[in-house]
Amino acid sequence: MHRTLLLGLALPFVATAAEPVAQAAAPLASTGMGGQLVQLLLGLLLVIGLIFLLAWLMRRVQQIVPRGGQVIKVMATQALGPRDRLVLVQVGGEQVLLGLTPGNITALHVMQEPVHLPDAEPASTEFAQRLMELLGKDQKDKS
Numbered sequence: 001m002h003r004t005l006l007l008g009l010a011l012p013f014v015a016t017a018a019e020p021v022a023q024a025a026a027p028l029a030s031t032g033m034g035g036q037l038v039q040l041l042l043g044l045l046l047v048i049g050l051i052f053l054l055a056w057l058m059r060r061v062q063q064i065v066p067r068g069g070q071v072i073k074v075m076a077t078q079a080l081g082p083r084d085r086l087v088l089v090q091v092g093g094e095q096v097l098l099g100l101t102p103g104n105i106t107a108l109h110v111m112q113e114p115v116h117l118p119d120a121e122p123a124s125t126e127f128a129q130r131l132m133e134l135l136g137k138d139q140k141d142k143s
Contacts, residue, residue, distance in 0.1 A: 075117060088115065 075088040075095065086108070087098045095111040 075115070090114070 071092060073090045075090050077088075078086045080086060083102050085100050087100055089096050089098055093114070095114050096107055097109040097111070099106045099108050
């Protein structure tokens with residue numbers, strides 16, 4: 001009986017003490033969630049904008065660096081296997097034949113006379129023409 005009397009007397013005080021906390025927490029929870037969402041979206045947009053800005057700057061910097069003044073040029077490559085290849089490199093006026101393996105680069109031969117390579121453009125246009133012919137035939141077969 002004493003317990004119920006004490007509980008009955010204490011209950012109004014507990015309820016009134018908890019009421020302002022509940023009222024204060026309800027508006028904060030509803031606006032806090034929306035505010036957090038807006039803050040998250042603004043942060044995401046800021047990061048995406050920063051990525052695009054850095055990409056644009058990288059393109060601009062690459063255009064400023066002169067590409068025509070390269071001293072080392074790869075003249076030709078030939079695959080010998082899945083991971084091994086021969087590479088003909090021109091450094092200044094000399095040409096060097098290199099052997100490349102996954103863990104090693106070896107100079108195989110220094111050319112006494114430079115090797116003159118035919119232009120690769122006819123092969124690329126021939127490939128493009130052949131590809132268009134094949135695509136044209138495939139499209140005609142599907143129709």
